Amino acid sequence: MSWILTADAILYHGETWELMGRRWGKIEKDFATKNKMFDISKIPDIYDCIKYDLQHNQHTLQFEQAEELYIYAKYLADIVIPQEYGLTKEEKLTIGQGICTPLLKKIRADLQRNIEESGDETVNRLNPRYSHGVSSPGRHVRTRLYFTSESHVHSLLTVLRYGGLLDVVTDEQWHRAMEYVSMVSELNYMSQIVVMLYEDPTKDPSSEERFHVELHFSPGVNCCVQKNLPPGPGFRPHSRNESAASKNP
Numbered sequence: 001m002s003w004i005l006t007a008d009a010i011l012y013h014g015e016t017w018e019l020m021g022r023r024w025g026k027i028e029k030d031f032a033t034k035n036k037m038f039d040i041s042k043i044p045d046i047y048d049c050i051k052y053d054l055q056h057n058q059h060t061l062q063f064e065q066a067e068e069l070y071i072y073a074k075y076l077a078d079i080v081i082p083q084e085y086g087l088t089k090e091e092k093l094t095i096g097q098g099i100c101t102p103l104l105k106k107i108r109a110d111l112q113r114n115i116e117e118s119g120d121e122t123v124n125r126l127n128p129r130y131s132h133g134v135s136s137p138g139r140h141v142r143t144r145l146y147f148t149s150e151s152h153v154h155s156l157l158t159v160l161r162y163g164g165l166l167d168v169v170t171d172e173q174w175h176r177a178m179e180y181v182s183m184v185s186e187l188n189y190m191s192q193i194v195v196m197l198y199e200d201p202t203k204d205p206s207s208e209e210r211f212h213v214e215l216h217f218s219p220g221v222n223c224c225v226q227k228n229l230p231p232g233p234g235f236r237p238h239s240r241n242e243s244a245a246s247k248n249p
Contacts, residue, residue, distance in 0.1 A: 012056035020057075023049060040080055047077040051223055070223075078185045085154055089162045096158035099151055104159065110144045111197055115211065153191050157181060160193075160215065181217065188220030 011020060027049060031042040050070045058066055086092035131137035161181060166174040194216040203210040 009060045011060060012052075015057075020053075040076075043073065043076045043080045047073040055223060074186075081186075085151075085158060092158045093162045096155035096162075098155075100155035100159060103146065103148060103152055103156065107144075107146070107195060111195070111213075114142045114197055115199075150187055150191070153187050153193065156193060157187075157217070177215070177217075184219045186219065188222065190218070191220035192216075192218050 009017075011017070027042060027045055031039055031046065033039055047070075050066065050073050053061060053063075054066045054070050086095045125140070126134065126137045128137070161178055168175050168178050194214075196214040196216065198212050198214070200210060200212075
């Protein structure tokens with residue numbers, strides 16, 4: 001790559017020109033093998049590097065083909081990366097379960113713990129300074145945060161999609177949600193899956209209507225050149241207020 005280097009140019013987070021050259025040099029060496037073949041497992045690395053430099057170093061590099069390389073690398077990465085988690089639904093589900101079963105068990109245990117009463121639990125309340133816009137700041141909402149890898153998020157999405165949670169044919173809302181997820185080509189930084197457990201204390205404790213779960217998903221941040229993003233909020237159940245408003249225009 002023929003980038004014009006200047007002594008005064010500063011790269012993102014103080015990266016040196018030598019380190020950048022070694023970063024790209026290693027990818028070039030690993031991608032093109034000695035027998036004149038290409039190692040397609042390195043395509044995600046190429047994509048990560050060009051996306052990083054396009055987003056953070058393009059103002060310095062002024063590399064004219066940066067966006068073109070990014071687009072081609074993304075097209076290839078969109079094919080290669082999903083195949084790392086299986087080709088068929090059965091393979092994807094088996095691989096997904098193998099990766100994220102411990103995480104699933106942890107989530108299930110935490111949900112079960114939230115259902116059970118705990119009288120000796122230490123309760124933290126929201127600081128009043130940050131309660132603006134919160135409808136019920138005094139309510140105790142148990143929260144669990146799980147910080148994990150891209151492979152675990154991929155696997156968790158796979159289990160939710162193909163694990164038979166709901167019928168995509170008969171459940172229109174779930175069909176829309178899965179359609180949205182299928183249009184997401186990449187899990188970026190800050191990708192998140194939110195599991196929200198609600199309790200209706202007016203229902204019988206043994207009734208299935210006592211609790212219900214909502215799932216929310218975000219594919220994370222967008223690159224500076226990503227323009228064709230999937231529309232819609234995904235799987236977001238209508239609230240009672242929205243339902244009432246739609247019935248009474």
